[in-house]
Amino acid sequence: MNNILVTGGLGFIGSHTVVELHNVGFNVIIVDDLSNSRIEVLDNITQITGKKPDFHQLDLKNKSDVKKLFETTKIDGIIHFAAFKAVGESVEKPLDYYENNISSLVYILQEIRDRNIDNFIFSSSCTVYGQADELPITEKAPIKVAESPYGNTKQIGEEIIRESCAAYNFNAIALRYFNPIGAHESIKIGELPLGVPQNLIPFVTQTAVGIRKELSIFGDDYPTEDGTAIRDYIHVVDLAKAHIAALKRLLNKKNKTNFEFFNVGTGKGSSVLDVVKSFEKVSSKKLNYKIVGRRNGDITAAYADTTLAKKELNWQSEKTLDDALESAWKWQQNQS
Template sequence: MSKILVTGGTGYIGSHTVVELHNAGYEVIIVDDLSNSKIEILDQLEKITGKRFDFEKIDLQDATAVENFAKANKDISGIIHFAAFKAVGESVEQPLKYYKNNFFSLINLLTSFNKKINFVFSSSCTVYGQPDTLPVTESAPVKPAESPYGNTKQVAEEILLETASTTDGLKVIALRYFNPVGAHETALIGELPIGVPANLVPFITQSAIGKRGPITVYGNDYPTPDGSAIRDYIHVVDLAKAHVAAIKRLDTNTDTDSYEVFNIGTGKGSSVLEIIAAFENSTGVKLNYTVGKRRGGDIVEIYGDVSKSKEELNWKTELDLNEMLRSAWAWEEYIGKNPF
């Protein structure tokens, strides 16, 4: 089958997508600069799949390196682009770091692979801000970004739309996904944040295992059933399979638009307090948490309408919230005993 380049393929979502591409019969090559991931993930992928994946350490900001890589790999037919900086708080503190990396990486890929190519872009529900109506659909307006990180996703989508409309043979799918959590069923790969986790679930698991102190619930006075903020959480394996579905659509459908957007989520929102309760129920581990003030920049509630993805990508989620949290805990226990 087709040869697929996965940028950021040793990262959290990238590594799970590599596994699902392999399971679907694709040949995979990984590029990563290892700035936010570990080379040992290649060993973990080999344990899961029995395959040692081709890997090159490249900083995609380096235009010459990307061009040389493209010339040496002319048989690549598809790119799944995860490689980007992604911490919202850091992007506020260091906006130029985010604009330079996230834009130059994308532009260098599009410039170097200037032939017929299928391109799947890792976008985000952050482009919607606080939606006017829920569940949010792909036709909802893109709101002004709350952070430089969010802005890079919005502008990257614009770059891809405009490039695809003027480049013969370039076909793009942007996947706007919600909150990925969980880990592979083997517990051999999972989310491995460097430093203090910015996301809820890895902070929960690190708190539960003793790496962190009590969990802070940022606000219990939102206009939601239990007062805490609501998000759409999706199992990372379901998310990885959505990328495979997108590549298959680009491979097989010749009459689709050159640029398409899909929501990738469960279509259901869960509150912070519901996540805490589900973790305790699915693992038997009690959590220590306190309630603090609302955090600046946080929206009240978001979850997606995923009917378009079900109908046109022939994709839907299979793993529930309990499995998300059980697998996240299994990964935390594994990495605690087998640190990289």
Template sequence: MAILVTGGLGYIGSHTVVELLNNGFEVVIVDDLSNTERFILNNIEEITGKKPVFYPFDLRRKELLTQVFDAHQIDGCIHFAAYKAVGESQIRPVDYYENNLFSLINILQEFKAREISNFIFSSSCTIYGQAEVMPITEKTPLKLPESVYGKTKQMGEEILIDFAKAYHRKISLLRYFNPIGAHPSGKIGELPIGVPSNLVPFVMQTASGVREKLNIWGNDYATEDGTAVRDYVYVVDLAKAHVAALKKLIDDSSADSLIDIYNLGTGNGSSVLEVVKAFEKANNVEVPYQICARREGDITIAYADPQKAQKELNWKSETSLEESLRTVWEWQKYLNTRS
């Protein structure tokens, strides 16, 4: 079966492409290379022994997307392609709404016209806003997200739910918590262009001397050490969840519900300072940091209840925080050899 993977050279996308290829799927990637680099494609081939089909263009180019669907018998889609920086979304809201929503709608137009099902959406725990009760389950009430990025994910889910009901198509909404780590080969990992907006790549670059100091955005949160708490899930574990969700969509032809929703996390929360200390311990390096003012759009605490994914997908994140952070450092050492 041929699966379209949008943003397939990005961080989570590239790891998911590896798992798809290892599970016998054919993969067609569309990625505009706005937040990754082309060498990732070659590294996917080195890891798997298979080279996916690749088209470098922006999904807002509807005519080019139509040509991809004309050229391939697409059996499903995993949609990663989106702008994703929480802070940036607050100062570039129109760009985020245009890119993240129009690209989704263009793909769904092709799915509608060609009667294709099996769509997996890369969603986010940000759609819960600051949940009042931990851990967060799939039944936790959604709030208006703090960030424009989160709003685009919540709107994307609403669009997909309406699409599934109107056209009777099977959809899986995967709400990630905080992906970290890199492939064990050290050949693919998170590759932020410019200054990282996520914690772990900033830690990685600070430890390697690319950045002078790590900025910790606030130490006055209502947590044990004053820094924000998140659920950090290993990216390869996360990629495997996408394959499990896809197989369920394909195999479960008589499903009662058209919409699957899963929280993907470890079930444990770690503070920013705990992550920094775990990185230092795992890799025997020092990470200098400074405390800065809180960043607009950030919440205090979020961690998952992953039991539904464990039960229905037979999936569980089993990689420890320290092991995940060890793979990050191996990835950084690989990047150093390229510079």
């Protein structure tokens, strides 16, 4: 049984991926500093899977603690989620984002180098493309100057990994996510940000349930059909399964180069108002929203061409926008 280290494993995407790893028989070690997650998630993962993962509360910015973890734990592969992830916040706090997202990655890669560990999966983002010239976005799209410090940490992260793979001869895959939403069908894990949500869907569900007074839609003057920004919203369980496919590719030595990258999305763009309409349909709730000014760092439109992931990883998304929003609404109601 392979031991897989999952950093940020109590977060939104991390927790769903831990469940899927357990479902296919991997042994999971979770590292999380609980800066944007809750320890209760560990019990909820255990309830879903019937197996409690090994858990370490650890700040990956602490190099000596990272070293100690690797000295005392047998690790066969790593899925690295741990990072700050809010575009708007990164514009306000760039140094916090660079310190957290880059130093933690470097310290992990140094341990991989020193211990000859293989099989590293990086949680990347479609933000590496910036505002792409052509839609849908393929992996051949040029990497533009980042629109935000968050996006830049993902670009820099990929560069660090690529150069490390070349120098130290280990294998890695970067998964460039589009917009993960939704919750596990058990409604035991989902997206539960601490404080005011930075992402659209928790703000939608919290507005619908009465926690937030109204939903702010950032801009209705984009050059899109309804004036609102377009994104590719993927169900988090579909995204979690993409990590399983990528991990198996590395473990089975099916990768074609020692650093690969794949888009992970649905291939369909939905505007913010499309999301509002879909949510109102599945929840039978009318959303209170207002149009406000654009947000720094936001782009007009981004949705994926997922042809490469389908061909090489034998993976594609299965759940719809309605499916994802219905699960997110059930999850929100279960928190009330």
